[in-house]
Amino acid sequence: MKFLYTQVAVLLAFSAFGQNGITHYAPPPGYTNSQLFKRCIAVDSTGNKWIGFGSIGTGMFNGVSWTMYDSSNGLPDNTVMAIAFSPNGDGWFGTMAGGVARFSNNNWTTYNLSNSALPSLYIKAIATHGNDTWFGTFNSGLAKFDGVNWTVYNTGNSGLADNAILSIAIDANGIAWIGTVNGLSKFDGVNWTTYNDANTPALFSYGDNIRGIVLDSNNQPWFLSSSLLHFMNGNIVALQDYMPCPAIDNMHQIFKGAGGDINLLGFFTSKGQLIVLHQGIPQIYYVPTNGYGVYDPVSAKIWLASYSYNYNGIATFDPSAYTGFGLGHTYDNFKNLDANQVKAAIMNRGDMHWDGSSSPKYEVPKDSGAHSIFASALWIGGLDQGGSLHMAAMTYRQSGMDFWPGPLDTINGATDSSTSAVYDRIWKVDRNQISEFQYYFGNGSVQNGTYIPARDIIEWPAHGGGNYSRNLAPFVDVDGNGIYDPLTGGDYPKIKGDQMLWWVFNDNLAAHTETGGQPLKFEFHASAYVYTCPSIHDSDRVLNYTTLYNFRIFNRSGITYDSVGIGIFQDSDLGAYDDDYVGCYPAGNYGYIYNGDMNDGNSMSPQPGTYGGGPPMMSTVILNGPEADPGDGEDNDNDGITDEPGEKNLMTGFKYYNNDFSSTGNPQSDTNFYSYIRTQWLDGTPQTYGGNGYGGLQVHDFMFDGWPYDTTGWSEETLGNVPSDRRFLLSCGTFTFPPNEVNEFDYALVWSRDTSLVTKSQAYFDNNLRDVNKIKSWFTNGNAPSCMQWTVGMTEQAGMKKTEIFPNPANRNISLAYEAETDQAVYEIIDMTGRRLSAGSLDRTGINVINVEALPPGLYFVRISDGSKFCSAKFVRN
Structure with missing residues (x-):
């Protein structure tokens, strides 16, 4: 697997955050950048912010000025690793080499090896509860101090998971939750319980380092391990799995926010990234630091401190003043196509199959860790009536973008950022959701509010407003009134395949910073879809890939x-x-990638991110394209017939280019991108047959169109090229495109693997050819098999207990009268649009109290899932 690194101007990144909920404050004066390296941040009961620095002690910021403390005026050591405050206002400061300092009534007291039972001078974590203060050391276990007595816990005298402590939290019942490098320990004062890879391997598969622990407003522990977020569901460690965006991979701090929200802070490309779980709904904010955060209830702001040298002050962040459009991924505009054996990332700005930063996101087989694409993107260009070029394309976002979310005004082809922000999402629907919706609409459960359809069914963008098209996302108009009304008319999305993602984008919101080209004023209605049939005959398994x-x-x-x-x-x-090669088969209208040597990676055994022996190959197949201009003299669909009636443009060119800045390298301008679509090189010379396709005598639109097993053909194999990193372009066109018309374009990614075949043999390529032909036949005839089974919808009628809610209406709390049957019972609070606002676990006591004070007045639904069963009920928040 490769990772892409791009250089981004830091000043531009900071300008994007100006007046976007961020207020910057200068660092303490008189220090160098390296001295201002930060280790932690905390806030006291009066709202003062305390920063632990790497070499200059600690600083208190009161909103106007700084007061500094170091080894000359109170601290035992100048490297402060952890800060916490007791209920009585005392501050506790853990250092790297001096033990602990207590700040009380403006006086400092030091606790070290000579005057306390601290087992180490290196303090990594501190937590307070009542009169007790807990200290986690770097490698010597845990110590508790009640103001008089010390108690030490380590792996030798307790059930502590490891002596290297990373985080501590004490819940309202006095139970200690300790994060170590070897998992999570729970201590109730008598008994120890450990959760780690040894007893919960599925949840700790990325490592046992517990970076942080937070208790939410329901006293439920949440903890951040290596790139994963977990919570305690009763006595079971549960993975918080409804955050599909890759942002969670880069989170390194967890802290408690307003109203008990769970806040995660990390990074994405050049930006800090804050994820807030607000009432169970994840929200992403891009902020100018990826260091440390803390919520201050006095100012009702989140305070941020960077540990890098890019910005050495601190900043406040107000989510209510935030406008995040265009800053990066959200859980609405980055989704996965994942119903079959492929997990493919989809974005809504012309590119896909990567994380927008540095990593591939086309995993096949799903959950294997191996990816077959690093990135994909759409290119399109044409000439106006004056011969001027208009061009839009994407590659790696290194220069910017040429596409943005949303439709265009049907009168003037314009749009604005507010419209674009409304459509800055991808709608994801599968056939199961539709079948479930149809079932419950049929029995009246949708109409009476006892069944809540999926959010993307309710909010399906069927119609634009104003001068925007009234026909956007396709839908089945059940009641025939021409209006998408799922809750009253039973309408639902019209999807292709068993799962479909739909989005709309354009090339005319702003200047084209990827190509530098003039906008075309094109609007794109895009969909990505799959079929799934796990029980299909082995010879047809390509459908699932x-x-x-x-x-x-x-x-x-x-x-x-x-x-x-x-x-x-x-x-x-x-x-x-x-270690890859590329090629194409014009008669089949596809290009392909295959392994240049016999094994993917360095051995027969798959290494992380590789396929090992018997590697696959994958083809990109153009299935349908715009109609060719009549009489253009070209065989645009490669069927051996020129200018037949209704001829379509399919694969009209195939080009490989180099990752360099030569005449056969990376495109740098709009004319470069357009030249590649026209199968020309960057200097305008045509692509030719043989060698590297440059400077030959015979103009030829298809590079490497010979089968690699045929020694007489033109292929990378016969040329003896060194296998390496490859990128290619399939062209479709050219054609005339009048105003107010629509052209349609379809393609498929076909992944084939049969480890019994010799890599690069004729049988190897014939296997992929058969797979491609099956996909083409299913597409043309509209008869792709579908085995997706709908099993939802009958369990509630099969005798599941109902739940009662009281009081109803409610002001502050509701009580659920429901006795859970399993330890996996959970509830969700859902509003009338289908948004999940809150979620949590249920115990078996029969009565569960839920705080709803933060909800605005209105009608809500509580949905309970208990094992394989579910039920729901309504309540009103006054």
């Missing part, structure tokens, strides 16, 4: 474009990124 894509392209410009070409760009890394 294929993803399909459809683009409906609308010309909103008022211009008739000539010589319009479409390109599908792929940086296709088949497992290991540095």
Whole structure:
């Protein structure tokens, strides 16, 4: 697996946050950048912020000025690793080499090896509860101090999981939760319980380091391990698994926010990233630091401190003043296509199959850790009536973007950022959700509010407003009134396949910073979809390893474009990124990637991120394209017939280019991108047959179109190229595109593997060819098999206990009269739009009290899932 590193201007990053809920405060004066390196942040009961620095002690910021403390005026050591405050206002400061300092009534007291029972001078974590203060050491266990007596716990005298402590939290019942490098320990004063890879392997598969622990408003522990967020569901460690965005991979701090929200702080590319779990709903904020955060109830702000040198002060963040459009991924605009054996990341700005930063996100087989694509993107360009080029494309976002979310005005082809922000999401629906919705609408449960449809069904973007198109996302109009009304009319999304993602984007919100080209004023209705059939015959298993894509392209410009070409760009890394070849089969309208040597990676055994022996190959197949211009003299669909009636543009060119800045390297301008779509090189010379496709005598649109097993053909294999990192472009066109018309474009990614076949043999390529032909046949005839089984909907009628809610209406708390049957029983509070606002576990006492004070007045639903059963009930918040 490769990782992409791009340079980003830090000043530009900071300007994006100006007046976006962020207020910056200068650091303490008189220190160098390296001295201002930070280790922790805390807030006292009066709202003062305390920073632990790496080499200059600690600083107190009162909102106006700094007061500094170091080894010359109170601290035993100048490296402060942890800070906490007791209920009585005393401050506790853990250092790297001096033990603990207590700050009380402006006086300092030191506790070290000579005057206390501290087992180590290196303090990593501190927590307070009542009169007790707990100290976690770097490698010598845990100590508790009640103001008089010390108690030490370690692996030798207790059930502590490890002597290296990273985090501590004490809940309202006095139970200690201790995060170590070897998992989580729970201590109730008598008994110890440990949770780690040894007894909960599925949840700690990325490591046992418990970086932080937070108690929410319900006294429920949440803890951050290596790239995973967990919570305690009764006595069971549960994975918080409804955060599909890759942001969670980069979180390194957890802290408690307003109203008991769970806050996570980390990084994404050049930006800090704050994730807030507010009433059970994850929200992403991009902030100018990725260091440390703390919530201050006095100012009702989140305070942020960077540990890097990019910005050495501190800052406040007010989520209510935040506008995040265009700053990065959210849980709405980054989703996975994942119903079959592929897990493919989809974004809504013209690119896909990567995380937008540095990592591939086209995993196949799903959950294998091996990816077959690093990144994909759409290119499109054409000439106006004056011969000027208009061009839009994406690669790696290193220069910016040419596409943005949302439709265009049907009159003038314009849009604005507020409209774009509304459509800055991807709608994801599967056939099970639709079948479930149809079932419950049929029995009246949707109409009477006892069943809440999926959010994306309720909010399906069928219609635009104003001058935007009234026909956006396709839907089944059950009641025939022309209006999408799922809750009253039973309408539902019209999807392709068994699972479909739908989004709309355009190229005319802002300047094109990827290509530098003029906008086309095109609107794109995009969908990505899959079929799933686990029980399908082995010879047809390719269905479960294929993803399909459809683009409906609308010309909103008022211009008739000539010589319009479409390109599908792929940086296709088949497992290991540095040992691949590419080629194409024009008669089949597809390009492909295959392993350049016999094993993917360095051995027959798959290494992390590779396929090992018997590697797969993958083809990109153009299934449908715009109609060719009549009489253009080209065989645009590669069927051996020129200019037949209704001829479509399919794969009209295939180009491989180098990752360099030569004439056969990376495109740098709009004319470069367009030249590649036209199968020309960057200097305008045509692509030619043989060698590297440059400077030959015979113009040829398809690079490496010979089968690799055929020694007489043109392929990377016959040339003896060194296998390496590969990227390629499939072209479709050119064609004329009048205003107010729509053109449609479809392609598929077909992944084939048969480890019994010799890599690069004829049988190896024939196997993929058969798979491609099956996908093409299923697409053309509309008869792809579907085995998705709908099993939801009958359990509530099978005798599950009902729940009662009281009081109802409610002001502060509701009580659920429901006795859980399993330890996995959970509740969700859902509003009328289907949004989940809160969630939690249920115990078996029969009565569960839930605080609803934070909810605005209105009608809500409580949905209970208990094992394989569920039920729901309504309540009113006054």
